[in-house]
Amino acid sequence: MTMEYGGVWNGCLEMNSRQVIQLEFFLEAGDFSTAGEASSQIKRILQQIGVKAETARRIAIGAYEAEMNVIIHSLGGKMRVAILPDRTDISVEDNGPGIADVKLAMQEGYSTAPDHIRDMGFGAGMGLPNMARCSDEFSITSEVGVGTKIRMVIHHP
Amino acid sequence: MLKLAEVNALLCTEVLCGQENMEREIVTACGADLMSDVLVYTKEKTLLLTGLTNIQVVRTAEVGDLMGIIFVRGKRPGPEVIEMAKAKSIPLMLTELSMFDACGILHDYGIRGCVERVPRNEL
Numbered sequence: 001m002t003m004e005y006g007g008v009w010n011g012c013l014e015m016n017s018r019q020v021i022q023l024e025f026f027l028e029a030g031d032f033s034t035a036g037e038a039s040s041q042i043k044r045i046l047q048q049i050g051v052k053a054e055t056a057r058r059i060a061i062g063a064y065e066a067e068m069n070v071i072i073h074s075l076g077g078k079m080r081v082a083i084l085p086d087r088t089d090i091s092v093e094d095n096g097p098g099i100a101d102v103k104l105a106m107q108e109g110y111s112t113a114p115d116h117i118r119d120m121g122f123g124a125g126m127g128l129p130n131m132a133r134c135s136d137e138f139s140i141t142s143e144v145g146v147g148t149k150i151r152m153v154i155h156h157p
Numbered sequence: 158m159l160k161l162a163e164v165n166a167l168l169c170t171e172v173l174c175g176q177e178n179m180e181r182e183i184v185t186a187c188g189a190d191l192m193s194d195v196l197v198y199t200k201e202k203t204l205l206l207t208g209l210t211n212i213q214v215v216r217t218a219e220v221g222d223l224m225g226i227i228f229v230r231g232k233r234p235g236p237e238v239i240e241m242a243k244a245k246s247i248p249l250m251l252t253e254l255s256m257f258d259a260c261g262i263l264h265d266y267g268i269r270g271c272v273e274r275v276p277r278n279e280l
């Protein structure tokens with residue numbers, strides 16, 4: 001995973017109403033050594049700018065589940081995060097293989113994770129439904145042979 | 158409600174890191190080997206008991222704001238797992254008890270699961 005800061009974040013973690021912190025993370029398929037690092041950094045920044053613990057937790061969980069899915073199920077992809085004063089907006093895009101039946105994949109308990117992935121603690125089939133639960137706005141689109149896109153918006157109360 | 162120090166006494170744990178956080182209090186606990194189940198059902202002030210010892214367990218505790226992790230059946234995580242938990246202030250403990258007995262003892266002392274019931278799946 002590599003990360004780039006962009007946008008107008010000046011390194012000072014006090015935000016005024018017009019600031020936005022933009023982050024971009026490149027997620028490599030099968031790279032379990034840094035898996036979760038993106039979500040961890042997002043959470044740390046949210047804590048530093050004073051987002052409520054309960055909200056930061058929801059954002060971190062949604063980001064983590066999305067990040068792990070890219071690493072486990074896809075050929076790799078990236079996660080873009082925009083942290084605004086009133087909300088966090090997360091977009092995750094991968095390079096395939098895509099999901100044939102999105103409705104089925106969204107069902108609790110549905111997983112195609114093989115045994116060696118289950119042995120690592122994944123494959124409950126709860127990641128996608130939990131992303132939806134953690135978000136105020138959630139969308140998923142997927143095309144077989146192309147890739148999967150997920151967007152999560154979480155408001156900061 | 159129990160302090161981690163009390164949990165340690167009840168389960169005869171070895172503290173692997175986070176000795177300075179043993180005053181933390183827990184009200185619920187979760188015994189699981191599938192981490193996204195943990196992230197769905199836990200709330201804050203929860204202790205995780207698990208038979209998994211990889212780095213993702215620490216990640217799960219971090220994103221889920223868990224109070225600490227107990228490895229059951231004497232399973233010892235590698236040094237890189239302990240290092241990461243230290244960096245993230247997540248206490249790690251190890252007990253020789255089975256998952257069932259460790260959870261049972263905590264239940265006897267008033268600790269409950271994070272969810273009472275999950276509606277049955279009608280797939």
Ligand SMILES: Nc1ncnc2c1ncn2[C@@H]1O[C@H](COP(=O)(O)OP(=O)(O)OP(=O)(O)O)[C@@H](O)[C@H]1O
Nearest residue numbers: 069073105111112113122123124125126127128193
């Ligand atoms: N980015 C993706 N690319 C391809 N397939 C995916 C992707 N994300 C999810 N899937 C498919 O959807 C299924 C359900 O995903 P979900 O995150 O809910 O569960 P899981 O990853 O299998 O297990 P868990 O998240 O509980 O550890 C996966 O098993 C996989 O088949």
Ligand SMILES: [Mg+2]
Nearest residue numbers: 065069127128
């Ligand atoms: Mg998943």
